[in-house]
Amino acid sequence: MSFARVRALVVVGLLAVIALVFVVVAVVRDSQGNAGTAAGCPEGWPLADLTLRERKDVKINVYNATNQPGLARTVADEFSNRQFQVKKTANEKKQVDGIAVLRYGPKGVGSAHLLQAYFLNEADPGYDEKRTDDTVDVVLGNGFQQLATTTEVNQSLGDSGAPEAPKGTCPMPVKK
Known part of the structure; x- marks a missing residue:
């Protein structure tokens, strides 16, 4: 395998790991998880x-x-x-x-x-x-x-x- 091919695989792998980290952080820190449900409803609203x-x-x-x-x-x-x-x-x-x-x-x-x-x-x-x-x-x-x-x-x-x-x-x- 040539050096250029190894370098390309390392870059693609690194980008995939970074993308996975961003997705996990976005899901964990989602502040709109209760949007559109009664859990996000103000007290006393029907x-x-x-x-x-x-x-x-x-x-x-x-x-x-x-x-x-x-x-x-x-x-x-x-x-x-x-x-x-x-x-x-x-x-x-x-x-x-x-x-x-x-x-x-x-x-x-x-x-x-x-x-x-x-x-x-x-x-x-x-x-x-x-x-x-x-x-x-x-x-x-x-x-x-x-x-x-x-x-x-x-x-x-x-x-x-x-x-x-x-x-x-x-x-x-x-x-x-």
Whole structure:
């Protein structure tokens, strides 16, 4: 073996050892190891459940905030036909001008994200940190025309990405 070849192997070996040392130091001293988990959460912040549930596992209440009689019942039937768990329907006293408002708490963040797709991501979020259940209230507004089709829902979910924890909350640890 020539001297040039031995020198090249020594240099490559030395670079590999240095790279390995840098990787080990970076992993050991990582200060963001708890980022995105409840371990890095400030004291007292609620944990937001970001699990994107199947339709059959999502509980909803449907409210009519328009002048159109029977709208809540009609939409509730559509949601039931799509396998959602409709708990109750009623009329809302205060009218809503937009398409819909989704009211939910920390346990309903993932469910609200799924429901948002049924309104093509145009429903107004109504996050309430004090709410303790996982039910989402769907309040239909004057701008509501119809629920999205299955294809539109899938496209909307793809466009919106993964659910995000609302401001002032921390993501709940993922169950493995």
